[in-house]
Amino acid sequence: MYYLELIQRFWDFNQKNQIGATGISMYLFLLKTGYDNNRYDFHISDVAMSKTLGLTRKTIKSTKEKLAKFGLIEFKSQNGIPGYYRLMLNYPLQIAEPIKVAQSNIEKNAVFPRTQNVEILTSIQQLVPKVDHKKIPSYEEFIEYAETLETYDTELELRVKEKYEDWLRKGWRNNSNRPLTNWKSSIKSILPYMKNRDHEHQLSVSVIPSIERPKI
Incomplete structure (x- = not known):
């Protein structure tokens, strides 16, 4: 977030x-x-x-x-x-x-229609100068493609959404400030890293080697 x-x-x-x-x-x-x-x-x-x-x-x-x-x-x-x-x-x-x-x-009971959790406010695109918006997919197209990839997992939905937002804010550019000419290839390449991110820096007791006290 x-x-x-x-x-x-x-x-x-x-x-x-x-x-x-x-x-x-x-x-x-x-x-x-x-x-x-x-x-x-x-x-x-x-x-x-x-x-x-x-x-x-x-x-x-x-x-x-x-x-x-x-x-x-x-x-x-x-x-x-x-x-x-x-x-x-x-x-x-x-x-x-x-x-x-x-x-x-003020209405007595103000009610707004509930939006979908995966809704991305794509009008941010209008704030990005010199970007060919026709080449930027909608979030629905973006997530639908990600779901077809072998390394995709439903638990990654939030991270995929955040990556879409991040690229959108940068004018559809990656972290190296290079245009995303092939976003499908890019998301396919980074998806495995998203999947492993939650497990980085975590230690399991089962993998901690046992240390024997030296014999005197």
């Missing part, structure tokens, strides 16, 4: 749009929750947020609606179960007009 990048982006956004102390506190809390779960979407109750942030339930409700109007989050509320939240990645750094959250305009 791009935790530090999202913090910096949020800070830049707040310099141009006055979110307010309560909104900043709630967004950073949601961002930290997402980081702890290694996901951009998760469930958490208003009660839990109220206790952690020291805010009333009414303030929690109006603040999350404000964050949603800014385009920073999506949420879905349902009585009796923790609310669903999704952190947005490609929100504009400056809104066209100041957002005024009037009490009369």
Whole structure:
């Protein structure tokens, strides 16, 4: 998860749009929750947020609606179960007009359609200069191809998604800043390394050699 990048982006956004102390506190809390779960979407109750942030339930409700109007989050509320939240990645750094959250305009139960976990905000492409967007696959095409590879595993879905986002942010270039002229070949080459990444630096008791005490 791009935790530090999202913090910096949020800070830049707040310099141009006055979110307010309560909104900043709630967004950073949601961002930290997402980081702890290694996901951009998760469930958490208003009660839990109220206790952690020291805010009333009414303030929690109006603040999350404000964050949603800014385009920073999506949420879905349902009585009796923790609310669903999704952190947005490609929100504009400056809104066209100041957002005024009037009490009369706030719906009693604000509900947003739940997006798929694998949704990638491909409009980031519009921010990348001098890139032939026709050569950049959609995330659906990207993940569908990855799933056909022998080394692919369903547990790698998040890492494949992060790699797609990373290349997209760099203007469809790799870590060496070279254009991805054959992205299928590139993802095929790095997939085995993704699979082994979780196992790197891990020690198993079974592989630690036994050390015999020297005989005196």
